[in-house]
Amino acid sequence: MVPDVAGIDKRFDYLAPPDTPVGALVRVTLNGRRVGAWVVDVDVDPPADVALRQVNKVSGLGPAADVIEVAEWAAWRWAGRLTSLLRSASPAVVVRGLPPPAAAERLPVTAPALPAGGRTVLRLAPAADVYPVVLAAAATGDALVLAPSVDQAGLLAMRLRRARVPVALVPRDWARAAAGGSVVVGARAAAWAPAPGLSAVIVLDAHDEVYQEERTPTWNAWQVAAERARRAAVPCVLVTPCPTLEQERWAADVVVPSRAQERAGWAALEVVDRRKEDPRSGLFSDRLVTLLRGGGRVACILNRKGRAKLLACAACGELARCERCDASVESVEAARLHCRRCGLDRPVVCQACGSQRLKLLRLGVSRVAEELAALAGEPVAEVTADTADLPANRVLVGTEALLHRLDAVDVVAFLDFDQELLAPRYRAGEQALALLARASRLVGGRGSGRVLVQTRAPAHEVLDAALHADPGRLAAVEGERRQALGLPPFAALALVSGEAAPVFVDALSADTAVEVLGPDDGRWLVRAPDHAALADALSRTARPAGRLRVEVDPLRF
DNA sequence: CGGACAAGCTGA
DNA sequence: CAGCTTGTCCGG
Numbered sequence: 001m002v003p004d005v006a007g008i009d010k011r012f013d014y015l016a017p018p019d020t021p022v023g024a025l026v027r028v029t030l031n032g033r034r035v036g037a038w039v040v041d042v043d044v045d046p047p048a049d050v051a052l053r054q055v056n057k058v059s060g061l062g063p064a065a066d067v068i069e070v071a072e073w074a075a076w077r078w079a080g081r082l083t084s085l086l087r088s089a090s091p092a093v094v095v096r097g098l099p100p101p102a103a104a105e106r107l108p109v110t111a112p113a114l115p116a117g118g119r120t121v122l123r124l125a126p127a128a129d130v131y132p133v134v135l136a137a138a139a140t141g142d143a144l145v146l147a148p149s150v151d152q153a154g155l156l157a158m159r160l161r162r163a164r165v166p167v168a169l170v171p172r173d174w175a176r177a178a179a180g181g182s183v184v185v186g187a188r189a190a191a192w193a194p195a196p197g198l199s200a201v202i203v204l205d206a207h208d209e210v211y212q213e214e215r216t217p218t219w220n221a222w223q224v225a226a227e228r229a230r231r232a233a234v235p236c237v238l239v240t241p242c243p244t245l246e247q248e249r250w251a252a253d254v255v256v257p258s259r260a261q262e263r264a265g266w267a268a269l270e271v272v273d274r275r276k277e278d279p280r281s282g283l284f285s286d287r288l289v290t291l292l293r294g295g296g297r298v299a300c301i302l303n304r305k306g307r308a309k310l311l312a313c314a315a316c317g318e319l320a321r322c323e324r325c326d327a328s329v330e331s332v333e334a335a336r337l338h339c340r341r342c343g344l345d346r347p348v349v350c351q352a353c354g355s356q357r358l359k360l361l362r363l364g365v366s367r368v369a370e371e372l373a374a375l376a377g378e379p380v381a382e383v384t385a386d387t388a389d390l391p392a393n394r395v396l397v398g399t400e401a402l403l404h405r406l407d408a409v410d411v412v413a414f415l416d417f418d419q420e421l422l423a424p425r426y427r428a429g430e431q432a433l434a435l436l437a438r439a440s441r442l443v444g445g446r447g448s449g450r451v452l453v454q455t456r457a458p459a460h461e462v463l464d465a466a467l468h469a470d471p472g473r474l475a476a477v478e479g480e481r482r483q484a485l486g487l488p489p490f491a492a493l494a495l496v497s498g499e500a501a502p503v504f505v506d507a508l509s510a511d512t513a514v515e516v517l518g519p520d521d522g523r524w525l526v527r528a529p530d531h532a533a534l535a536d537a538l539s540r541t542a543r544p545a546g547r548l549r550v551e552v553d554p555l556r557f
Numbered sequence: 558c559g560g561a562c563a564a565g566c567t568g569a
Numbered sequence: 570c571a572g573c574t575t576g577t578c579c580g581g
Contacts, residue, residue, distance in 0.1 A: 030580055035558090
């Protein structure tokens, strides 16, 4: 068994009641402590020199043998601890027994056949309905269907139930999924859901970054689900309007709709070249003003991430500056202000009045809302990540998070798309196209609403791809660039940080299978030709004591 | 991780 | 040398 204790990544042998299955969750006494544990193997040959203890209690059911094996693979692939993955694969509440499997009678599904072959990317335009693909998967038997959010998974489950398809919506219906006979539907963590009779895997909006876990190990749900499909020898279909380069490379087959179909599902893009606009109009082009006044619901997107954030005293309004060089300072921790220019740290206190309360000035954003309101002739609501309820205003302004709060709008306007296009992340292009895909879906594709993009780079390949409703145009350019720079998917990367990092990378740099770059800001980048080489090198390098974070497939570095 | 135990430091 | 801290090891 594997104990559920952080810091112990090791197996121990215990005596368990007869018929205890692999995957059982048990309580054991380990070194005088009562801890939970997963039974990952039975009928083992224990080492001769240890006296075995009895497990204290069999508490319930956990991940079955096939899922445990995938968890072991993922621990290698993402250089993480098995326990953290087994936790993701375990039910949220104790499961003592399974309900009877769903009735075997299957609906007469009238659905198109699932693409033949094991590894398929199905490029479907943003506004296209994915439901027929899900139905096709349901017709194969116990399919596993992943959606990017819990809400979308819930809606999909409801739609399937209405069509009389037996559905297990995980994590809620974990036991029903484990019993078999149902289509298993869920969000990211559903990649680990039980699916004893797995017949197919479908990942919806597979390009979405929410499928990657942020905490280490940084496993990715589409890759975990694809690995399960591979092991079960069943088809895996990634459905997305804009496949990532990794996904195109993974696929044995990329199914592309007809030009007409794909064009119909992408919004007609209106690109405003900000270089040709009157500079006095700032973020508000004539075209934007026309759309604002044209009626219908308008979502204005302004990404303020990465912008200069200024701190000011909440009492006297004085700006917080560096004592040494007078630059603005940022708040890195609760009790500390940091100067990026000269590196000086100082406590959080106003230099003018001594107050310890500072507030964040989000430069210009309130003014953007005010100016939009003036132009629209009505109040404009600002939506931030912590806006609880979506305001009823016709015109909304917010970050890209706003795109995920809305179901349908008439106009999406990206006020400054260069923030997205030129972000210093190697996936910026793909991410920017994904935003345009999302916007296209919200306005309902070509001929419905409008997507407006204000930019100083109107010829950028992301805009070219969206204008032509052809994500392949971005992939071609992006693929060449990544290959030239040695970036994924033409290499495998890991970011290593933490107090123990220097010792760890020192040992790693002796390994000829990988290349160690850095440090940059206390973090090293480890590069290998492929993931097998990277994972092997990371797993054969001894981990020193102390905090060590190994982030495989870093989204930014 | 957290308990056990050993080795090292301090003060009387 | 007791009393305490710090480090290392190990769990079935």
